[in-house]
Amino acid sequence: GQSLEQPSEVTAVEGAIVQINCTYQTSGFYGLSWYQQHDGGAPTFLSYNALDGLEETGRFSSFLSRSDSYGYLLLQELQMKDSASYFCAVRENSGYALNFGKGTSLLVTP
Amino acid sequence: DAGVIQSPRHEVTEMGQEVTLRCKPISGHNSLFWYRQTMMRGLELLIYFNNNVPIDDSGMPEDRFSAKMPNASFSTLKIQPSEPRDSAVYFCASTNLLSTDTQYFGPGTRLTVL
Numbered sequence: 001g002q003s004l005e006q007p008s009e010v011t012a013v014e015g016a017i018v019q020i021n022c023t024y025q026t027s028g029f030y031g032l033s034w035y036q037q038h039d040g041g042a043p044t045f046l047s048y049n050a051l052d053g054l055e056e057t058g059r060f061s062s063f064l065s066r067s068d069s070y071g072y073l074l075l076q077e078l079q080m081k082d083s084a085s086y087f088c089a090v091r092e093n094s095g096y097a098l099n100f101g102k103g104t105s106l107l108v109t110p
Numbered sequence: 111d112a113g114v115i116q117s118p119r120h121e122v123t124e125m126g127q128e129v130t131l132r133c134k135p136i137s138g139h140n141s142l143f144w145y146r147q148t149m150m151r152g153l154e155l156l157i158y159f160n161n162n163v164p165i166d167d168s169g170m171p172e173d174r175f176s177a178k179m180p181n182a183s184f185s186t187l188k189i190q191p192s193e194p195r196d197s198a199v200y201f202c203a204s205t206n207l208l209s210t211d212t213q214y215f216g217p218g219t220r221l222t223v224l
Contacts, residue, residue, distance in 0.1 A: 033212075042215040042216060043201070045214070087153065095165060095166065096160070097155055100155075
């Protein structure tokens with residue numbers, strides 16, 4: 001089986017930095033993805049890590065440690081519009097299917 | 111690009127009725143995924159297709175659910191008969207061989223079974 005663990009809720013102040021962690025236990029591993037979903041909206045792709053290390057895309061960065069089965073999403077210079085749910089997802093095999101975590105609800109306050 | 115298109119956006123039906131959800135993937139994408147999202151269970155993969163062929167349907171909850179992809183530009187998810195516990199948001203997503211890391215989601219269909 002597989003499982004992904006991430007915090008259910010995180011609150012941070014506008015302008016601050018927040019880190020959302022994700023640990024996983026899977027039978028196979030090809031990569032870790034992050035998706036953002038606003039209330040009432042669809043998930044949208046943020047980043048993907050197949051190899052250890054940090055991937056940076058603007059204010060968002062994602063990190064992966066395969067040996068620790070751990071990754072995180074780092075959001076810098078938080079804005080009110082960043083209030084949303086963030087999902088980590090694992091690609092377990094050579095197919096393209098993803099298994100999603102339960103999501104972390106991020107609330108950015110003034 | 112129009113993105114992934116789903117219809118209807120909202121569906122309210124009564125228990126026992128047949129429900130058909132529709133999806134048009136992004137042109138040129140050869141993989142299509144159906145997900146279901148609920149508060150309790152999160153985002154669950156139901157089934158996915160590669161080149162119109164079902165590859166993994168292990169997430170389909172039971173025989174009441176069926177999915178088809180008759181061609182590269184159209185897929186359906188059917189529930190017959192529907193039950194109140196099927197109430198959820200159903201998403202369709204697509205991707206292609208050049209960007210398999212990225213799935214593009216449609217706006218979803220919010221299904222309510224009374």
